[in-house]
Amino acid sequence: xxxxxxxxxxxxxxELRALDRAGSQxxxxxxxxxxxxxxxxxxxxxxxxxxxxxxxxxxxxAVDKAEKDQAAADVxxxxxxxAMARVCAARDIPFVSISTDYVFSGEGSAPWQPSxxxxxxxxxxxxxRDGEIAIKSAGxxxxxxxxxxxxxAHGNNFVKTMLRLGADRDALTIVADQIGGPTGAAxxxxxxxxxxxxxxxxxQKSGIYHFSGTPDTSWxxxxxxIFAHTGLxxxxxxxxxxxxxxxxxxxxxxxxxxxxTTAAFGITRPDWRASLTKIIAQLDVTKD
Numbered sequence: 472x473x474x475x476x477x478x479x480x481x482x483x484x485x486e487l488r489a490l491d492r493a494g495s496q497x498x499x500x501x502x503x504x505x506x507x508x509x510x511x512x513x514x515x516x517x518x519x520x521x522x523x524x525x526x527x528x529x530x531x532x533a534v535d536k537a538e539k540d541q542a543a544a545d546v547x548x549x550x551x552x553x554a555m556a557r558v559c560a561a562r563d564i565p566f567v568s569i570s571t572d573y574v575f576s577g578e579g580s581a582p583w584q585p586s587x588x589x590x591x592x593x594x595x596x597x598x599x600r601d602g603e604i605a606i607k608s609a610g611x612x613x614x615x616x617x618x619x620x621x622x623x624a625h626g627n628n629f630v631k632t633m634l635r636l637g638a639d640r641d642a643l644t645i646v647a648d649q650i651g652g653p654t655g656a657a658x659x660x661x662x663x664x665x666x667x668x669x670x671x672x673x674x675q676k677s678g679i680y681h682f683s684g685t686p687d688t689s690w691x692x693x694x695x696x697i698f699a700h701t702g703l704x705x706x707x708x709x710x711x712x713x714x715x716x717x718x719x720x721x722x723x724x725x726x727x728x729x730x731x732t733t734a735a736f737g738i739t740r741p742d743w744r745a746s747l748t749k750i751i752a753q754l755d756v757t758k759d
Contacts (some may be wrong), residue, residue: 472496474667475522477505477513477555478529482623483569486660487528495664498522507531507547510554517558524667525559527552527568528660530599534573535718537594548598553605560611565670567663572619572651572683574600577722580650582687584728585617585679593719603679612674614666616659616732619683619725620693622746623656624753629690633697634754637705647691647709651725652683655746662738669736676735681727684743696744700751 472495478484479501491497498520505516507529517525531537531547552568559566573596574589591597603615622630636643662682669676688696691709698705712721729740 472524472668473522474664475517475520475525476500477507477527481528482621482626482628482656483659484528485625486623486657487526487663490660490664507551508543510546510551513551514554514558517555522564523671524565524567525555526663526667527555530569534593534595538718541594544594544598545601549601549605552602553609556606556609556611556613560609563611565612565667566606567614567616567667568602568606569659569663570599570603570615570617571596572617572722572725572727574603574617575722577724579724582726582728583681585681585731595719612670613677614670615679616663616666617679617681617727618654618659619651619727620653621656621659622653622750624750625656629693630697630747630750633694634701637698637703640705642706642708643694644708644710645691645694646712646715647689648711649721649723649725650687650689652685652687652727652740653693653743654682654684655741655743655750657749658741658746665738666736680732680735681729682732682738683727683729683740684746685740687726696747700747
């Protein structure tokens with residue numbers, strides 16, 4: 472199966488490239504091959520490659536920067552996926568696009584259902600929500616996969632930041648009132664491929680789905696787990712989000728109900744502790 476991936480060096484795109492093997496021929500497009508700031512070029516790339524499925528693993532993810540760069544975030548997160556989805560619908564090609572928990576308000580404590588009303592609190596979430604609407608409106612075979620707290624051995628993410636800071640400092644203050652499920656990029660990549668393959672034969676499973684790691688935890692407790700895995704003796708002190716203000720509001724509740732994803736595709740929530748073990752091994756960080 473020929474799968475065209477938008478994105479090349481990002482966390483999920485990197486893991487998708489690693490799945491280029493028998494049964495899944497992965498072609499990942501970098502910015503030079505398909506710049507998401509040019510939606511027409513993205514559409515043309517799909518026409519040129521004529522894949523069996525398309526996965527959009529690229530996005531404008533600079534959450535704080537997006538607050539002052541709304542036009543660029545809108546093109547990359549909404550207009551480009553819309554253009555991809557329209558071409559895929561016209562060619563009857565399954566289209567899978569990764570979205571985010573930021574489309575919700577972040578309030579309460581109940582896990583978010585895919586059918587819950589969206590209420591993004593910032594530009595990043597709003598543009599991702601607009602992309603979701605456009606993908607659905609295209610009328611083709613599609614899956615929007617909302618995920619959260621993506622981590623891997625690649626790029627910039629919480630695990631790598633904690634390892635860097637934990638090696639240099641004796642103590643850190645970490646936000647403890649934001650709760651969610653850390654999710655390995657490798658597991659997201661595999662889920663995207665599984666969903667894309669399923670949509671080839673079961674287009675009726677098109678829709679919006681959730682996929683995040685389990686068990687739900689706080690950033691502070693996640694940091695403690697990272698340090699415990701590596702033997703770093705860095706103390707963690709819990710603080711509220713109000714003590715760490717950011718230009719874009721972070722959701723306090725990023726819990727996600729992933730039961731419909733399991734029911735439709737047989738994909739269960741991955742245990743982030745197992746994902747973390749693999750990431751630490753890839754980074755070759757060992758206990759003293």
